[in-house]
Amino acid sequence: MLLRHTPKEINPRKALTINPAKTCQPIGAIYASLGIHKCLPHSHGAQGCCAYHRSTLTRHYKEPIMAATSSFTEGASVFGGQANLLQALDNIFTIYNPDIVAIHTTCLSETIGDDVPQIISKAHEDGKIPEGKVVISASTPSYVGSHITGFSNMVKSMALQLSGGEGRKNDQINIIPGWVEPADMRELKRLCQEMGLNTIMFPDTSGVVDSPQTGKFQMYPQGGVGLHEMRRIGDSEATIALGKFTSQAAAEALDAKYKVPCQILDLPIGLKATDRFINALRPYSRLKVPESINYERGRLVDMITDMQQYLAGKRVALFGDPDQLISLSEFLVDLDMRPVYVLTGTRGKKFLRRMQEILGQAVPEAKVQHAGDIFLLHQWIKNEPVDLLLGNSYGKYIARDEDIPFVRYGFPITDRVGHTYFPSVGYQGGMQLLERILGVLLDRKDRDTPEESFELVM
Amino acid sequence: MGTILKERKQQVFRKGEDGFAMACERNSAAGSVSQRACVFCGSRVVLYPIADALHLVHGPVGCAAYTWDIRGALSSGPELHRMSFSTDLQERDVIYGGEKKLYHALCELIDAHSPKAAFVYATCITGIIGDDIDAVCRRVEAEKSIPVLAVHSAGFNGTKRDGYRAACEAIFKLVGTRSIPEVYPYSINILGDFNIAGETWIIREYYKQMGVEVIATITGDGRIDDIKQAHTASLNVVQCSGSMLHLAKLMEAKYNIPFIRVSYIGIEDTSEALWEVARFFKDEKIIERTQRLVAEATHKSMSLVNSYRPHLTGKRAAVYVGGAFKAFSLIKALRLLGMEVVVVGSQTGRADDYKRLRSMCDEGTVILDDSNPVELAAFSLEKKVDIFIGGVKERPLAYKLGIAFCDHNHERKTALAGYEGMENFIKEVYASIMSPVWRLFRRDYAGAPGGR
Structure with missing residues (x-):
């Protein structure tokens, strides 16, 4: 379908994005805010933004996604949104009764110059914020960065505005998981627990956007990091932040404010990145790495060993968000596959540098693009095809047109389930991911093999 | 009850209460988790099904990303509309324009796609920084010799309904710019169907069988050349009147084309729509063909209705839709199945719509304007709703309440219009209400080994 409108010839474009591999900041801020227990995200802008973010998150998570909006009208756009935000806070605490409201801005409120922290102070003065309730904010203009930037900005706001500490170090570490799925956050907590660690993870969307079916609607499901926990993160021994693009800013802000030393690691997707994660946890654990984790690792390596012949040399195109792409590419190289096209819509030189470290030697022919779009990726594929495509649901157009095996990975996934329930981080997550990659590759082999060489055993 | 904001007291009524005066058509209360969208959204959903046009969103990437091929508006030919084009405005653009x-x-x-026309959508940000989109469109139109139409859809500048209006005005500029060699005496335009899951095709086929020529489908499976010659039709047949009534009125004023308002939801309304068109032309052959079509299709659909009705009688439905017009049809269609509508509302209904809703509903029915999840959940539980009929944001809410669901919005996956659509609708409603999953929420469900 997109095929006929996507020419093979690549002409330079200077003024437009076609089929974006990113979206705007506020949706990232909402996703991060949902990782706080009893938090209502609030969009300070016109109504449509909030409706779009809720719809998109609903399509991805298949859960009711709650967020309020300042409902800007023309008047607010001329005179500023202070009156709207004050009224909104009043209404929110009256009817929806959250513990925390996490406000993010939009292109509209940023451009007209609303000073949200000042409006929050005013709300406190006016008594619009009940005793014990908390309001935080992040600046997330849609014309800067991408959804990843918005996520990072809100996590940083959490680290600065919800945090606390008494100056006595506690026997605990902070984990900033980056933009991963609720199942991933649950898996990270499990690994930390196996390692015998006390951790506080923020944000933590597990239990919020994958809540169980009980026949009861809960506006605020059970999951999410608690305010009482956030109030202790300043006393943690260390912070382990996963993903430069999504978690570094928060970790460094916390370090600056409370002297909590931080390590910034790649997202623990795949073998080596998980090794680095486990190794980073070791100094804080009194235990040796438990055998159970060694076994998990061993099973992943065993799976790779067994199936190596079907993976070797396969050309892969992948698109999505920078933190994920970095770790995925490294994993693909360890699988003896060739990530030849790696593209993100988010801008960032550090992405290119890290990808060069991973692919420079291993896949010298690789094309790596930041601030790119899916149209360009499709053109690359038309010029030299690949054996596998990894990316969010929008990849299905290319996969269908070019008849490429396709593994859905990233955000948003609007046409399948599983991404929120099965982790891709850690060794077990690596096995899940490898199983899905092998599944589509071997299904394709079965489909295309002539009958006389169709094999039962593979 | 504690779930209604005080600003919203006049937007929630029960039939039978005194003082019914829906305070609709107003801005949502700030802080409400409204299910509404914006002006841009209204324009985008109306224009986007025009498949051979270029649709360029002038704004930051989000507005384009969230509206990239989300509506399932099908095309029988070109599919340029399913691509996402945006100027992806950055900070320096916001400063310098x-x-x-x-x-x-x-x-x-x-240059790359040779579209038949281009629509340029304004967004909040281009509205605020004051880009002169009209001037740019005029310049490109002159240089490239295709219509380049500015759509004034700055998100904050009203509601979704204002977006429909802006879209109608853009379309209206195209109408009348192309002549056709032959003028058909019995010809119509189909307005306000968007070919979701192929519904325009179903409706078009009925008119073909009746011997009525369809000049333009606006905008489902739409084409620029058809729209340009839409002024040659004898009648505009308008569905989803919220979105397209404005265009019909503009065309009536300028080209003297009368319009009728119809709905293709349900057997009764579909038949009535076809009859109205037939009566308008007063042609014996058309009337005869319509009689045959309606009789055969009704007979077939009614036999399905009759087989499902015993299972569905007494089931209670909540209906929450964008425009109120659809709700009228759904109430009738559900009644035909023996079901009751106990909660009904819309995002952008008008005062006369709500009056009509009130007159159609049973005593005690809750009627809502611009509602939100907390109210919808509370009333669905209070009224012991068996099935919720709504859109993307209502689905998981209904499911979490343990209530069946049918999407009657962008995410319908089977056609729900016309006779075939009614048959699909019945099957979908039945399947969801009867799903075994509603009995599986607890381990000790009735009939479970060791259970109650």
Whole structure:
């Protein structure tokens, strides 16, 4: 379908994005805010933004996604949104009764110059914020960065505005998981627990956007990091932040404010990145790495060993968000596959540098693009095809047109389930991911093999 | 009850209460988790099904990303509308203006794709920074010799309904710019069907069987050339009147084309729509063919209705839709199945719509304007709703309440219009209400081994 409108010839474009591999900041801020227990995200802008973010998150998570909006009208756009935000806070605490409201801005409120922290102070003065309730904010203009930037900005706001500490170090570490799925956050907590660690993870969307079916609607499901926990993160021994693009800013802000030393690691997707994660946890654990984790690792390596012949040399195109792409590419190289096209819509030189470290030697022919779009990726594929495509649901157009095996990975996934329930981080997550990659590759082999060489055993 | 904001007291009524005066058509209360969208959204959903046009969103990437091929508006030919084009405005554009970028983007895209026309959508940000989109469009139109239409859809500038209006005005500029060699005496335009899951095709086929020529489908499976010659039709047949009534009125004023308002939801309304068109032309052959079509299709659909009715009688439905017009049809269609509508509301209904809703509903029915999840959940539980009929944001809410669901919005996956659509609707409603999952929430469900 997109095929006929996507020419093979690549002409330079200077003024437009076609089929974006990113979206705007506020949706990232909402996703991060949902990782706080009893938090209502609030969009300070016109109504449509909030409706779009809720719809998109609903399509991805298949859960009711709650967020309020300042409902800007023309008047607010001329005179500023202070009156709207004050009224909104009043209404929110009256009817929806959250513990925390996490406000993010939009292109509209940023451009007209609303000073949200000042409006929050005013709300406190006016008594619009009940005793014990908390309001935080992040600046997330849609014309800067991408959804990843918005996520990072809100996590940083959490680290600065919800945090606390008494100056006595506690026997605990902070984990900033980056933009991963609720199942991933649950898996990270499990690994930390196996390692015998006390951790506080923020944000933590597990239990919020994958809540169980009980026949009861809960506006605020059970999951999410608690305010009482956030109030202790300043006393943690260390912070382990996963993903430069999504978690570094928060970790460094916390370090600056409370002297909590931080390590910034790649997202623990795949073998080596998980090794680095486990190794980073070791100094804080009194235990040796438990055998159970060694076994998990061993099973992943065993799976790779067994199936190596079907993976070797396969050309892969992948698109999505920078933190994920970095770790995925490294994993693909360890699988003896060739990530030849790696593209993100988010801008960032550090992405290119890290990808060069991973692919420079291993896949010298690789094309790596930041601030790119899916149209360009499709053109690359038309010029030299690949054996596998990894990316969010929008990849299905290319996969269908070019008849490429396709593994859905990233955000948003609007046409399948599983991404929120099965982790891709850690060794077990690596096995899940490898199983899905092998599944589509071997299904394709079965489909295309002539009958006389169709094999039962593979 | 504690779930209604005080600002919203006049937007929630029960039939039978005194003082019914729906305070609709007003801005949502700030802080409400409203299910509404914006002006841009209204324009985008109405225009986007025009498949051979270029649709360029002038704004930051989000507005384009969230509206990239989300509606399932099908095309029988070109599919340029399913691509996402945007100027992806950055901070420097917000400071220095985005007009140059818009100009280059338009030129590049028109050169690359040779569309029949281009629509340029304004967003909040282009509204605020004051880009003169009209001037850029005029310039490109002159240079590239295709219609380049500015859609004034700055998100904050009203409600979704204002977006429909802006879209109608853009379409209206195209109408009348192309002549056709032959004028058909019995010809119509189909307005306000968007070919979701192929519904325009179903409706078009009925008119074909009746011997009525369809000049333009606006905008489902839409084509620019058809729209340009839409002024040659004898009648505008308008569905989803919220979105397209304005265009019909503009065409009536300028081209003297009368319009009728119809709905293709349900057997009764579909038949009535076809009859109205037939009566308008007063042609014996058309009337005869319509009689046959309606009789055969009704007979077939009614036998399905009759087989399902015993299972569905007494089931209670909540209906929450964008425009109120659809709710009228759904109430009738559900009644035909023996079901009751106990909660009904819309995002953008008008005062007369709500009066009509009130007159159609049973005593005690809750009627809502611009509602939100907390109210919808509370009333669904209070009224012991068996099935919720709504859109993307209502689905998981209903499911979490343990209530069946049918999407009657963008995410319908089977056609719900016409006779075939009613048959699909019945099957979907039945399957969801009867799903075994509603009995599986607890381990000790009735009939479970060791259970109650």
